[in-house]
Amino acid sequence: MTTTDRRAPRKAQPGKAQPGKIEEPQGTPARRAALKLLDAVLRQGLPLEAALGAANGLPNPADRGLARAIASEVLRRLPDLDDLIDSATPKPMPDDAKARFALRIALVQALAMGTPAHAAIATALPLVDGGPRRLVHGVFGTLMRGEATLPEPPSLLPEVAERWSLAWGDDAIEQARISLAARPALDLTLADPSATAHWAEQLGATSLMPGHLRLDNADVTGLPGFEEGAWWVQDLSASLPARLLGKGAGTVLDLCAAPGGKTLQLAAAGWQVTAVEMAAKRLGRLSENLARMNLTADLVEADVMQWTPAAPADAVLLDAPCSATGIFRRHPDVLHRVKPRAIADLAAIQAKMLVRAARWVKPGGRLVYAVCSLEPQEGEAVARAFSLPGFAIDPVRVDELPAGLVPTEEGFIRVPPGALAEAGGCDGFFIVRFRRD
Known part of the structure; x- marks a missing residue:
């Protein structure tokens, strides 16, 4: 960081007056x-x-x-x-x-x-x-x-606006600006979707689909149901990939598992879960959440590109490393950090990771690939380029999604900027489901 004055800075302890020093204001x-x-x-x-x-x-x-x-x-x-x-x-x-x-x-x-x-x-x-x-x-x-004001909603960075305008159109830019200004709601995923009505009443929440609750931001640990593990915090979009695998039907690999919401979903749905994550600290938090929820999963600290399972699985869920531009509502820093070169590099990694993960799917099994990105180079382009023999898109159905989201003609899920805005919005996501012959 530069300054236009080269005089040596004065050093003072905040809040303490010193001879010849200016006391700094509180705060x-x-x-x-x-x-x-x-x-x-x-x-x-x-x-x-x-x-x-x-x-x-x-x-x-x-x-x-x-x-x-x-x-x-x-x-x-x-x-x-x-x-x-x-x-x-x-x-x-x-x-x-x-x-x-x-x-x-x-x-x-x-x-x-x-x-x-x-x-x-x-x-x-x-x-x-x-x-x-x-x-x-x-x-x-x-x-x-001069009574200066800031525009409402805020402006997107010009390079982001240009990129997203080409991908999603000018209306999406306006929706993204509105989303940037709005305070995101608190989404909860229930361990038992059949208890949705009960917990909605208990928490004064609304629900956009079974197993989901939405309420204003609150002290999470103080809410009913936290201690007994009835629910966990998870954006609605982030809950969709695991939902597409349905009820437990054998073994599942949750690759790049942190922060762990999808592992909890899969375990609660009855799957035998192996969760793979290379960040030890994040894996530790996942272990703590599993204990609070009284759920079990095998946790593996490993890099997916270096690790190999002992046997193929009935299902594989790959929530791949990505630019994460879809979470800009809560994390506006992503808009400033992510550049086109990084997007291209991440897309290349995802393509390799998707092929690797696909080889671990049993015949007749399913593979879900997802990214919390608003960049079609990472989502749609990777999915369309995937051509491993024996795999075909298993189109997502409308009844698998919350009202207001619909699959694309190709059977993908694309959650664009401003999706479900009238209901409080959700993160940007791309999801595709494949089935192996």
């Missing part, structure tokens, strides 16, 4: 943490979740939550924030200038998060200590006096 540490999070995403290309250590050093949980909220809101509105900043400067400052980062943080609080303007700028100015504080203060003041 500045949370803004410093937000700055580090944004730097990690925008300059280093890290996922926001991976960068959260920058906020974990804050002793106050409220400050940690605020740092994450500020960084997320900046990422949702970055093109619009930068347009405002550039409108108030003689020439654009560098993208990685501390002054630009500080202004993004101050403006998003004042214009989108309800923070009083004086507090927003007071806690942002220390972020450029040793740098152009006067510039930051001047630009912020100019915009506030």
Whole structure:
């Protein structure tokens, strides 16, 4: 990150006055943490979740939550924030200038998060200590006096809008913008779909299909049914791949299993599950969730491209590594990190992984390939290129999906931006089911 002032920065302990030092306003540490999070995403290309250590050093949980909220809101509105900043400067400052980062943080609080303007700028100015504080203060003041506003809904990054417009059309862009602004609902998957009506009444939830509940965000661990393992958190779209395998009918391989919702679904449906995941930490969380749900599965820590099962399975579910652009509603950082080259590389990996996984399906068995991506290069293109002898698409039926989603003519499931918007929306996904002769 660059600055336009080379003077040595002053170092001060936040909240403690020192001789000759300026005491920082209360709340500045949370803004410093937000700055580090944004730097990690925008300059280093890290996922926001991976960068959260920058906020974990804050002793106050409220400050940690605020740092994450500020960084997320900046990422949702970055093109619009930068347009405002550039409108108030003689020439654009560098993208990685501390002054630009500080202004993004101050403006998003004042214009989108309800923070009083004086507090927003007071806690942002220390972020450029040793740098152009006067510039930051001047630009912020100019915009506030001019009654600047941010557009609603937020704008997509131009390169993302162009890519998705070509893939899904201009209407999808508007729906994506609306989805970006909306607060996603909390989706739950029930271990026993026959109890949907009971738990909907208990939790005051709505349901879009058997085994699914939707409610406003809440303290998950405090809800009825959590301790006894009646349900788990899982976006509706993410629950569809496992649903396409139906009731347990033998053995199933859940490949790239984390975060584990599909493993829980398959085990609850009666399958004998082998869950393969290369991230030990995520596999540990899956083990804990299985225990809470009183479900069982064989957990294998391995790379799917290096591992081989002892025997073929009746079904294989491959939720392949992907760009994850479909989860942009909850994770807006993906829109800034994922570039065309990465999409192409991931699609190539998926194609190889799909062929490898297919060889582990018994004759007469089924194979489901899914990605939480809105990039047709990863989903549709990979599925159409798959041509292993003996496999054919097993078309998804309308009655296997929530009302409002329909299969494509090829029998795929494509959940585009803004799908089920009137019911609260869901993540972008691609899913296809094959059957082996």
